Amino acid sequence: MRRDRAQGIGAQVYAGDRGYDDGESHFFLAQQGLRSALKLNSYRTRKRDPNKEGWLALKEDPDYSVMPQTAQAGLRERYKVEQKFGEAKAFHGLRRCRYLGLARYRLQLNLKRSVMPKTALVKLLYGLGFRQPPQRVLQAA
Numbered sequence: 001m002r003r004d005r006a007q008g009i010g011a012q013v014y015a016g017d018r019g020y021d022d023g024e025s026h027f028f029l030a031q032q033g034l035r036s037a038l039k040l041n042s043y044r045t046r047k048r049d050p051n052k053e054g055w056l057a058l059k060e061d062p063d064y065s066v067m068p069q070t071a072q073a074g075l076r077e078r079y080k081v082e083q084k085f086g087e088a089k090a091f092h093g094l095r096r097c098r099y100l101g102l103a104r105y106r107l108q109l110n111l112k113r114s115v116m117p118k119t120a121l122v123k124l125l126y127g128l129g130f131r132q133p134p135q136r137v138l139q140a141a
Contacts, residue, residue, distance in 0.1 A: 013037050017078070026058065036064065084116070091130075092116060 004011055014029055015037035021044070029036045036058070044055040058064055088094040092112045097105045123129050 088112060088116060 011034070013035040016025075016039070018039045018041050020038050021041050025038060026036050029038075040055060040059060045052055045059060092115065094109070094112060098108060099105060119130055
């Protein structure tokens, strides 16, 4: 949000998934005069203490409940980016860094990013995947 302001981006509504739902984010947006379209975690409105009244008021607010079309469209497109991060983490070793230091981590990241499209191309052209089949398939064969 601060970076958007520094670059002159005039966004008025900020959207995000439940991972960004914390009190500080909502409070900061309200303090800056911006609208929040961050998805609420369900436990916020189901809990049994008096603090849930603020969350219920936010959920019932007409500005919050009717998210602008751009925020909804952004949330629908977000999975495409998240899929690539998940693939890099699960199948290309980005769950942990092999080297110490920011420069070495960037080197590892850039090497992995250069390999990812090539593995998809090999699978597309030849039908070969680089992942091991599950053990059940190996035993059945």
